[in-house]
Amino acid sequence: MESWPSVNRSQFLFSPSAGRTSPLILEEAFYFGMDRENSARNPNCFGKAISDGKKSRDPLCLKNVQNIIPNKNGQQYEIGPKKTDFSxxxxxxxxxxxxxxxxxxxxxxxxxxxxxxxxxxxxxxxxxxxxxxxxxxxxxxxxxxxxxxxxxxxxxxxxxxxxxxxxxxxxxTGHPRFFNQLSTGLDVVGLAGEWLTATANTNMFTFEIAPVFILMEDILLNKMYEKIGWIANEADGIFSPGGTISNLYSVLIARYKRFPEVKTKGMASLPTLVLFTSEHSHYSIKKVAAILGIGTENVILVKCNERGKMIPSDLMLKILEAKEKGCIPLYVNATAGTTVYGAIDPLTEIADICEEHQLWMHVDAAWGGGLLMSQKHSEKLTGIERAKSVTWNPHKMLSVPLQCSAILVREKGLLQACNQMCAGYLFQPDKHYEVSYDTGDKTIQCGRHVDIFKFWLMWKAKGTVGFEEKINKHLENADYLYSILKDRNDFELVFEGKPELSNVCFWYIPPSLKDLPKSQERNKRLNQVAPKIKARMMEEGTIMIGYQPYGDLVNFFRCVFSNQATRRSDIDFLVDEIVRLGSDL
Amino acid sequence: MESWPSVNRSQFLFSPSAGRTSPLILEEAFYFGMDRENSARNPNCFGKAISDGKKSRDPLCLKNVQNIIPNKNGQQYEIGPKKTDFSxxxxxxxxxxxxxxxxxxxxxxxxxxxxxxxxxxxxxxxxxxxxxxxxxxxxxxxxxxxxxxxxxxxxxxxxxxxxxxxxxxxxxTGHPRFFNQLSTGLDVVGLAGEWLTATANTNMFTFEIAPVFILMEDILLNKMYEKIGWIANEADGIFSPGGTISNLYSVLIARYKRFPEVKTKGMASLPTLVLFTSEHSHYSIKKVAAILGIGTENVILVKCNERGKMIPSDLMLKILEAKEKGCIPLYVNATAGTTVYGAIDPLTEIADICEEHQLWMHVDAAWGGGLLMSQKHSEKLTGIERAKSVTWNPHKMLSVPLQCSAILVREKGLLQACNQMCAGYLFQPDKHYEVSYDTGDKTIQCGRHVDIFKFWLMWKAKGTVGFEEKINKHLENADYLYSILKDRNDFELVFEGKPELSNVCFWYIPPSLKDLPKSQERNKRLNQVAPKIKARMMEEGTIMIGYQPYGDLVNFFRCVFSNQATRRSDIDFLVDEIVRLGSDL
Incomplete structure (x- = not known):
């Protein structure tokens, strides 16, 4: 036993790994001592390593190790890494x-x-x-x-x-073969951002306690307005806990803008309001109508074409019908990226109709908003700039970790006017800084999670060019799957034509159904194929992809691409795996 | 140059720290080689260390280092830790x-x-x-x-x-001297939970993609029902993005329970509904009324006593008045822990009134719910078991990282009936597992952040006994501050008597105001004291504590304790610091 030479501990470069690896065998441990400063916790050891029966030529110095167990008459030492005894x-x-x-x-x-x-x-x-x-x-x-x-x-x-x-x-959910949800993938920078957010553990209600995050939200929102085509300083917005809540904001503001008395007097003071949205749109519009006291029956579903896009002439018709019934058409939700088909409603035509009838046009771009980051694909959303409000979830196509959703409003001040309650304990007007940065009174919440930092950090990391690449890749993946499936006769596409977004919907037709004529019997059997394959794939764990029936259509698969890790080979694997799991059905 | 002996790399115990420490000087580097498997990245080095001019007796082996710079004619080597060049x-x-x-x-x-x-x-x-x-x-x-x-x-x-x-x-916000918000403190285990949650990056809508988290939510909710005094299998609940949203659920369900047609037909089909809540209650009840189409004017504010507690006789009176006006009293919000005073409404008396008039009794225990974890203090919430719904935010008094809020409902099935929309793409009835675990259709959201794991992990780590200790400590801290202030003549308490929760409200009276008789002039000057001290404390950064005016009362400080790190010495510091910053005012 000797003492450690006079070398300052901090000059050593190695700290023990907290993990446990297999022990190292040392022979001829000629130095065996203690760190002066931290003697109880950090024994040090010196000797020649043995591995596979061979001895190292030169001695090794191992610092900060524990579990030094002499064996073979004290000639050999078994050494494990420093263990913190968590037990x-x-x-x-x-x-x-x-x-x-x-x-x-x-x-x-x-x-x-x-x-x-x-x-x-x-x-x-x-x-x-x-x-x-x-x-x-x-x-x-x-x-x-x-x-x-x-x-x-x-x-x-x-x-x-x-x-x-x-x-x-x-x-x-970050696995390259997880295709189950619109939000897939794991962005490493976004993850770092979320870890930091958790560590900072603060709340978005005031600049006072979230100074940096509040400003980042402002800057990011401005970027998003620009991408939509709005003038930054004239628009408004806020991050919310998800797309449904963002859509809720849109109806809430639309109602307030037209009937500001609703805030104080409630719906009793109003005529019957109706909202329009397509058959293929997200169920959140109905949910919102139920919450807001509008009622789901007052959500009028507009017909879609075979690609799942709203038919403008049917919208026009439905508006006129509602007026005839004495209802007040208030709001049209146009979807930019429907959940199942990935369809984009004809935004320009819908904007024309909304202007003509003075309706609030909202675009639910929760899913498709990401296209705005791509010069190649953003034109698919032409017309979005004419919306009065937009929902956009960066946690979907941009792969920002969950949750990250924004409601964007073209007219500044509405969010605040609609939602503010001026709580004295949070929003003191006699603060010593510019209180317009206390954005908490714009929200329907009180405390609000910091969802902004991870997105800000990802934007820094990628720039718009990085996001563009990402979006383009998702759509290339969808194209690739589409191009495979359309040429195979054991798959059927749910709708014809290239995908506009990264959704690809299809049936797998097992050999037993291949020659069956289209009939109720075939439909009944086909309806069981996707759930059975899904059950098997979950049991085996090799891939995950969603399925659903839709209207008259029996259960079909929906594949979506939003994971940067997915390659063509994964898409090949997906197709092969479905065949492997389902060919006996 | 020699090659590394045949020792498997994974058997070595040291990985380089990613941080940069000062370089180590080595002399007589007699071994200088490369790791076989990873030669380009991981040079290894061997030699005798020099520190303070003294040479180490024994050679050191340094692995995975970079920046090996020979100096002094190649006799000495300056060695830094491995640097990843992030630039x-x-x-x-x-x-x-x-x-x-x-x-x-x-x-x-x-x-x-x-x-x-x-x-x-x-x-x-x-x-x-x-x-x-x-x-x-x-x-x-x-x-x-x-x-x-x-x-x-x-x-x-x-x-x-x-x-x-x-x-x-x-x-x-984890600093022991941050007293600014109801959510303070940083729980290390909760933080670990949030880091894991971010890494898992999944969504609460289905068991399919969040199997473990969904079950944890179920288990935790059952624990919470028990603490309230409900029968676990008969109750229901869900975690939401914050207390305001949880309160929104309560009104939404109360309305649906009495008038289920509201979901489809909207408020137009209903008589004028009114809600009751105390003057001191949280502004979210008004916010919710605005959102739900009930209108803020239909929120009737019930008077409070000097401690900020709802006066039951005034509640009774207001209910009768509303009925006389032809309105339908629907709902009473009783607060267990008001935001500013920390007051607990008389729950039992309110429950009696609600039963008599068949009103939905909600308890907003967002702040005070934590008391249920303490055998010593839980009796303060006696009567909460008679509520039909309860809001409880573990992110407040239990210091679970933000966001973590629950809405708890005594009657099972209501949440689902009120909110479900049966979206086919998420909630397929033909799944191969028990689909009652797909809780996503109970919510007003679609995607939902995983807020449960950090709470579950903290519960594992502390047990109820650990939470109890925590709660007791917060209340002891409040007692301690109260006991100091009541004996000083440069402070005035806003209300008399020991705190029931951990809020302590007070004015600091600077020497210049000490001898001034109570008057408008004194009030005007006293009103400026807290904002000025707050501005100074923010500039100096030594502490943070909130202030607000309230009703007729001019600006006063509200200190709240929810940080485990806060000790008595911090409370002494707080008092001294306010005097230091404000004595010249």
Whole structure:
């Protein structure tokens, strides 16, 4: 035993990994001592390494190690990395506990190492998309993973195990073969942004406690107005907890703009209002009508063509019908990117009709808004600049981590006028800074999560050119899948023609149905194909893709591309996998 | 130059820190080679260290280092830690880029190191709570920190600088001396939970893509029902993006329960509904009335006593008045923990009145719900079990990271009936698992952020006993501040008596006002004291505490305790600091 030479500890370059790797065998440990400053925690060791029975030529110095176990008569030493013994530690050993700093760093580092491995595993095609278990299996507890909560605390080791299991039994939404939802993919910079946001743990209601984030929101919103084609300083907007809430804002403002007395007097003071939206539009418009006291029956569904696009002449007809019934047409929702087909309504024609009838035109571009970042594809949204409000979810096509949705309003001041309640405890007019930056009274919320930083950081990281590349790639992927399927006779496309967005809808026709004539019987059997394949793919965990029936159409698959990691080979795999899982049906 | 001995790389214990420390001087580097597997990136080095001019007795082995610069005729080597040169890297060098794994790990590790330092700094009383800058200063850019976004991407080094500056110019809401909001403090386990949530990046709409989180929500909600005193299997609930949205749910369900036709036909089919809430209650009830088409005028404010508690006899009176006017009393919001005073309405008496008049009783326990976790204090909420719905924000008193709010409903099935729209693309009835776990159709949202995991993990970590300790401590802190202030003659309490919750409201009376008789003039001057002190404390950054006027009362401070890190010495500091900043006013 000797003491450590006079070298300052901070000059050493290595800190032990919090992870546990297999032990290293050392022979002839000729130095074996303690770090002066931190002797109890950081033994050091010196010797020649043995691996595969071979001894290293030169001695190794290992610092900050624990678990030094002499074996073979003390001639060999088995050395593991420094282990923080989390099994004897509890959350009260972490900060703000006095001297909890080191424990806190070790614990969070251990968590992060796990997360980094998960991130890498998510992108690795050798891994499954999910490890499916039924609800009752997870509830009963699997291999020591218990969801139950008790009165007594668990130690930190157990928490780490729980974290690992939570990831293990979850779904890798960043996996290149996860096609199940409009929001897929895992953006590393966005993730860093979300980690920082969580650490800052603040609230968007005032500049006072979120100075940087409030300004970032302002700057990003201005960028979004520009992309739409609005004049930045004349428009308004706010980030909300999702597309449905953003759509709620749009109807709320439309109603307030036309009938400001509704805020104080309620709907009782108003005539019967009706809203128009297409058959293919998102169900949130109906949900909003129910919430706002308008009623779902007062949402008039406008017919769509075979591509799922609203038919303007039918809109016109429905408006006239509503007027004849004595209702007041208030609002038209045009969709830029329907959920299932990815259809874009004819925005210019709808804008013309809205102007003619003085209706509020909203564009639900929750899904399709991303096209505005692409010079190649943005013209598909021509007419959006004529909308009075727009919903745009960067958490969909731009792959900003969930949640990130914006409601954008062409007229400044409306959001504030419609929603403000002037709470004295938050929005004091006698603050010492410019209080117009206290945007919290524009919202229908009070506290509001910081959804902006991850998007801001991603924009810094990619620039518009990076987002453009991304969007173009999603659409190329959709084109590629379309081009494969249209030439195969074991697949049928739900609608003809190239995809405008990144949705591709199709049936897989197993051999048993191939020669069956179109009939009710065939439909009945075809209807069962997608759910059965879906069940198998979830059990096997190789891919995930959604399906649904639609109107008269029996269950079909909808593939959507919004994951940067997806390559052509993944699309080939998807097609092959569907065939593999379904050819016996 | 020699090759590395045949030791498997993964057996080595040290990985380089991503941080940059000062270089280490080595002499007589007798081994200088490359790692076989990763030769380009991971040079290794061997030699004797020199520090303070003294040479180490034994040679050191340094692995994975870069910046090996020979000096003194090649006899000495200056060695820095491995540096990833982020200034030449961009987001497209990260995953899913081929071979982006290592870059991704290095980049995220660098971010995490920054975050860990921030976490530790947040708890360190030597640091300021904030480094205040006015909006225009931040907008113009400070020392290279520009919020502007461009078309071209920035390199990763710039992103790291931006992250650092974002934290630097923000507010440390976890600081032991941040008393500004109901949500304060930074829980390390909650933070780990939020980091994991961000990494999993999924959505709460279906079991399909959030199997573990959906079940955790179910389990946690059951725990919350129990704490309220409801029967778990008969109750219902859901996590929402905040207290205002949770309160919105309560009115929405109350309206639907009594008039289910409102969902389809809207408010036009209904008589004039009125809601009751106290003068001191949160402004969200009015906000909700505006949104739901009920109208703010139909929110009847019930008088409060001097402690801010609703006066039941006034509630009774107002209900009768409303009935006389032909309105339909629908709903009473009782507050358990008002925003400013922390008052708890007399729940039992309100429950009696609601039963008598068949009104929906909601308890807004967004702030005070935490008391239910404390055996010592939960009796203050006696009567809450008689409510039909309860709002409870674990992100407030329980310090779960933002956002975490729940709406709890005593009757099962109402949430679903009120809100469901049965979207075919999400809620397919022919799924292969038990679809009752697809809770997404209960919400007013579509996509929904995972707010549950951090809370679940914290519960695992603390158990109810840990939460109880926490709550008790907050109330002890409030007691302590109260006991100091009541004995001082340079402070005046806004209301007499011990705090029931952790709010303490007070005026500071500077010497210049001390001998002034109560008068309009004194009020006018006293009104300016709190804003001026607040401005100074923000400029200096030493503490943060909120102020507001209330009714006839001029600006006073409201101190709230919800931060586990706050100690008595911080409360002493708060009092001293207010005197220091305000004694010349």
């Amino acid at each position: 004897t530690m509890f959350s009260h050993d972490l900060l703000p506990q006095k001297n909890g700093e080191e424990n806190t760093k070790h614990f969070l580092s251990e968590v992060v190492e796990m997360l980094l491995n998960y991130v890498c595993a998510s992108f690795d095609r050798k891994n499954k998309v999910l490890d499916f278990h039924h609800p009752h299996q997870l509830k009963e507890g699997i291999e020591g993973f218990s969801l139950d909560l008790s009165d007594e605390p668990e130690n930190l080791d157990q928490l780490l195990v729980d974290c690992r299991d939570t990831l293990k039994y979850g779904v890798k | 030449t890297m961009f987001s497209h060098d990260l995953l899913p880029q081929k071979n982006g794994e290592e870059n991704t790990k290095h980049f995220l590790s660098e971010v995490v190191e920054m975050l860990l330092n921030y976490v530790c700094a947040s708890f360190d009383r030597k640091n300021k709570v904030l480094d205040f800058h006015h909006p225009h200063q931040l907008k113009e850019g400070i020392e290279g920190f520009s919020l502007d976004l461009s078309d071209e991407p920035e390199n990763l080094d710039q992103l790291l600088v931006d992250c650092r500056d974002t934290l630097k110019y923000g507010v440390k």
